[in-house]
Amino acid sequence: MARLTIIVKGKKFTFSAKKGELLADALLAAGFFVERPCAGRGSCGKCRVLVKGALSKLEEPEQSQLTGEDLKKGFRLACQARILGDATVTLPEEAVVTDKIFSGQLPVDKLSGPFGIAFDLGTTTVAAFLVTLRDNIIHRGHAVLNQQSVFGAEVISRMEAAFHGRSAELQKLARSSLEQAAMGLGLSEKQLQELNCALVVGNSVMHHLFLGLPVNSLLKLPFQPTDKKPRIERLKILGREIELRIPPLLGGFVGSDTLACLLYLGFAGKQKPVAAVDLGTNGEVMVSNGSQIAVASTAAGPAFEGVNIECGMRAGPGAVSAVRRGKGGKLDYEVIGGGSPRGLSGSGLLSLVNLLRREGMINASGKLAGGRFEITDRIFLSQADVREVQKAKAAVRAAFEVLLEQLALKPADLDELLLTGSFGARIDINDALELGLVPGVKKSRVRVMANSAGMGAGMMLADEAFAFAATLAQSVRHIELYADRGFMDKFIAHMKL
Numbered sequence: 001m002a003r004l005t006i007i008v009k010g011k012k013f014t015f016s017a018k019k020g021e022l023l024a025d026a027l028l029a030a031g032f033f034v035e036r037p038c039a040g041r042g043s044c045g046k047c048r049v050l051v052k053g054a055l056s057k058l059e060e061p062e063q064s065q066l067t068g069e070d071l072k073k074g075f076r077l078a079c080q081a082r083i084l085g086d087a088t089v090t091l092p093e094e095a096v097v098t099d100k101i102f103s104g105q106l107p108v109d110k111l112s113g114p115f116g117i118a119f120d121l122g123t124t125t126v127a128a129f130l131v132t133l134r135d136n137i138i139h140r141g142h143a144v145l146n147q148q149s150v151f152g153a154e155v156i157s158r159m160e161a162a163f164h165g166r167s168a169e170l171q172k173l174a175r176s177s178l179e180q181a182a183m184g185l186g187l188s189e190k191q192l193q194e195l196n197c198a199l200v201v202g203n204s205v206m207h208h209l210f211l212g213l214p215v216n217s218l219l220k221l222p223f224q225p226t227d228k229k230p231r232i233e234r235l236k237i238l239g240r241e242i243e244l245r246i247p248p249l250l251g252g253f254v255g256s257d258t259l260a261c262l263l264y265l266g267f268a269g270k271q272k273p274v275a276a277v278d279l280g281t282n283g284e285v286m287v288s289n290g291s292q293i294a295v296a297s298t299a300a301g302p303a304f305e306g307v308n309i310e311c312g313m314r315a316g317p318g319a320v321s322a323v324r325r326g327k328g329g330k331l332d333y334e335v336i337g338g339g340s341p342r343g344l345s346g347s348g349l350l351s352l353v354n355l356l357r358r359e360g361m362i363n364a365s366g367k368l369a370g371g372r373f374e375i376t377d378r379i380f381l382s383q384a385d386v387r388e389v390q391k392a393k394a395a396v397r398a399a400f401e402v403l404l405e406q407l408a409l410k411p412a413d414l415d416e417l418l419l420t421g422s423f424g425a426r427i428d429i430n431d432a433l434e435l436g437l438v439p440g441v442k443k444s445r446v447r448v449m450a451n452s453a454g455m456g457a458g459m460m461l462a463d464e465a466f467a468f469a470a471t472l473a474q475s476v477r478h479i480e481l482y483a484d485r486g487f488m489d490k491f492i493a494h495m496k497l
């Protein structure tokens with residue numbers, strides 16, 4: 001055995017690790033997870049950690065993903081390096097640090113129960129929302145990374161892992177992510193005694209992995225969930241055992257998170273045509289013509305979360321969130337939290353692509369002049385990044401077009417267009433409209449709504465809302481995009497910038 005010392009935010013933890021064990025697996029076994037967006041294939045470079053000690057020699061993926069400077073400093077890829085003897089790893093803060101995405105008005109210590117916790121179990125982020133059950137008010141939210149990302153950033157790699165016998169591990173990681181998110185709500189011992197109920201929403205894959213259901217039917221045509229009915233179960237969390245509500249799925253990959261969005265955004269009560277998109281790692285599109293609601297899930301891919309982008313990163317401290325042309329032609333950019341930029345977030349990526357498109361440096365077919373554009377000496381946009389943006393935006397836009405067509409609507413008919421989700425809520429409306437990510441409507445009709453899935457999940461902690469959502473789910477039409485003859489043509493047409 002080897003001694004593995006882990007340093008997180010200046011604190012040291014020591015564990016035993018098997019010699020020959022993959023560094024990422026040893027970290028996970030010790031309870032520290034490092035994201036593996038490419039599922040450990042060595043192609044994304046996002047699992048880099050600072051390490052000293054006896055490790056396996058550098059393999060090709062590390063040589064291509066790490067710069068000479070990285071290697072000199074001692075960075076290695078946790079998904080490639082193996083432990084050969086004692087080693088000390090310093091984890092980057094973003095690998096373990098959580099990001100609060102919602103904050104209520106009242107301090108938590110002033111609240112009294114009974115309480116419920118609504119969870120939005122996202123592919124990338126898991127958010128917990130604290131709800132007082134007597135008035136159904138959502139007071140606070142706390143988000144953490146989904147620990148399942150050690151099996152890859154996308155749902156496909158996680159389903160494949162589950163299919164190949166790793167289902168129990170994925171379930172454990174989902175439950176551990178919920179626990180971590182709930183801990184961040186800061187409930188006291190006394191308040192925990194008043195915690196009565198939890199509710200979890202998520203896309204169909206997250207739902208199945210959380211419940212330990214087989215994912216086989218989601219992996220092959222016609223991509224149907226094993227079980228989509230609502231459930232009432234028990235959940236052990238924060239040292240308590242409480243009621244757990246699972247709302248129904250809508251079909252295919254469209255899960256209860258979309259149902260929660262429909263509920264929160266008030267789709268059932270809209271008399272006029274309205275559309276929305278919940279944009280995160282996946283994109284769920286919703287359209288109503290005033291009498292029928294149609295939904296579809298589109299494989300937008302994780303580009304909007306900064307994954308598969310050369311200098312991409314999640315929207316967090318140090319991420320460039322917007323790029324504009326300033327006075328005198330100088331490039332201006334906004335950095336989340338100020339300070340030096342460390343990478344491009346999804347919204348930064350979109351605004352940079354839109355800026356270069358407007359200035360003619362990216363043409364309609366997506367060709368980037370010179371193949372690369374640098375915004376600092378370390379942060380750049382590559383031709384491959386532009387292609388990722390094109391694919392993601394074409395997938396979302398084509399889904400909108402299919403749903404509008406199915407409901408006999410034109411973009412101009414839409415009374416309202418709502419953008420939500422971890423990426424949707426951060427996006428610049430001009431960029432979304434000008435790049436054609438969403439149908440062309442007047443800017444005044446576009447609204448950004450944060451955390452719709454979490455807010456809808458919070459609403460469903462009330463009995464009437466849970467029952468109403470179950471009825472609503474039965475009336476929603478789920479459109480299978482793979483079966484729509486026009487989808488691929490629309491996708492290709494909307495690859496244009």
Ligand code: FES
Binds near residue numbers: 037047080
């Ligand atoms: S390079 Fe290690 S997870 Fe992608």
